[in-house]
Each structure stands twice: as C-alpha cells, then as structure tokens.
Amino acid sequence: MDVISLLAGEEERSWQGQANCKGVDPDLFFPERGASTREAKEVCRGCVVRENCLEYALANSEKFGIWGGMSERERRRVRRARALERRQAMENAS
DSSP states (O other), X not given: OOHHHHHTTSSOOTTGGGOTTTTSOGGGGXXXXXXXXXXXXXXXHTOTTHHHHHHHHHHTTOOSSXXXXXXXXXXXXXXXXXXXXXXXXXXXXX
16 A cells, blocks of 8 residues: 555545655655654655645644655644744734
C-alpha cells in the first residue's frame, strides 16, 4: 500500500494521482520519532502537487508525517504565521 492508497476513500483530491509519492512506501513519510525525514522530503522536492498536499495537511491539521515536504513542526510554524497575518489584517481593517 502506498501513501495515495491511504488517502483514498476520504474526500476527493484530484491532485493525488500526480503526486511523486504515488507507489512509495508510506512508512517513508511517517518516520519513527527522531528518524531522518530527508528521503521523504527529497521525494516531495520536485513534486508538481506539493503545494496541494501541504494545503491539505494544513487544512486538516495533520499531526504526523511529511506532507508537502514539511514536517509537523514546520507546518505548525506555517499555521502560526498565517494566524498572525490574519490577526494583523483584521486589526488593520478596523
């Protein structure tokens, strides 16, 4: 089973068939704590749907694994930065 197969059955993602990870062992994207994420991120590096994958993970608060080339810690930083931007935009609008 690959990462794309794991995603099947949930909401439709038209981008999934174009993903570089199609056919790759999902264990690569869900490494043990402290294990290297380098190989998974390398698979993501040139992926044409990397942004779609990342946005899916952000929208669904994925807590584990490499999505769109980012770890959960990296995605957490993106979420915080976006929340700060939204707060600042709201403050500037009022």
